[in-house]
Amino acid sequence: MKEKVYSVDNYWDMNVLEGIADYNGKPCYYINIFSEAEDxxxxxxxxxxxxxxxxxLGLEIWNYWLYWLRTYNQTKVPHQVEYAKQRxxxxxxxxMKADVDTEEWLKAEQNYQNHFVFDHYLKANQPTVKAKGVFNGKIDGxxxxxxxxxxxxL
Incomplete structure (x- = not known):
């Protein structure tokens, strides 16, 4: 059965690595398993x-990422990883004193705080299912x- 993919938060060499998708009609965070033996x-x-x-919250993080991709040349707000380092x-x-576009920096800060909550949830809640996945469609979710x-x- 085809399930909805909401985000592709990470991919490498055409492999979907992590994000949010439905499993049995309910949203789950998926993360790819790397094979050390196969490298x-x-x-x-x-x-x-x-x-x-x-x-x-995960959808808000994803939507901020898509927004940042569309506007980073105009807003000059750093990439979320760089923002986290600065923060x-x-x-x-x-x-805030270093920049005049308050609204953009407020969005970046909200995204930074959202990541804290989301990451804490994932650390506190273990995966419950292991499954093989075949992804189709656009990489932008x-x-x-x-x-x-x-x-x-599990």
């Missing part, structure tokens, strides 16, 4: 169910679906 990515994924509020070393107030097979409860 390559597999088609197996660990799935962590997401609560409704964490799912909504670890400086307060938000300090960063639009018109993308996955077919899960060989399900195994």
């Amino acid at each position: 390559d990515w597999t088609n197996e994924y660990l799935l962590t169910p997401l609560s409704e509020d964490i799912f909504t 670890k070393n400086h307060s938000f107030d300090f960063l 639009t018109d993308t679906f996955v077919e899960w097979t060989n399900h195994e409860n």
Whole structure:
């Protein structure tokens, strides 16, 4: 059965590595399993169910990423990884003094805070399913679906 993919948060060499997709009609965070023996990515994924509020937060993070991709040349807000590095070393107030576009920096800060909550949830909640996944569609998460097979409860 085809399931909806909401985000492709990471991919490498045409392999979908992590993001949010439905599993049995419910949102889960999926993460690819790397094979040390093969020294390559597999088609197996660990799935962590997401609560409704964490799912909504994950979509906000994804939508911010798409927004940043469309506007980074105009706004000059750094990439989320670079922003996180700056934010670890400086307060938000300090960063705000360095730039005049307050609205863009507020969005970046909200995304930074959203990542904290989302990452904490994933660390506190273990995957419950291992499954093989075949992804089809666009890498940007639009018109993308996955077919899960060989399900195994953990």
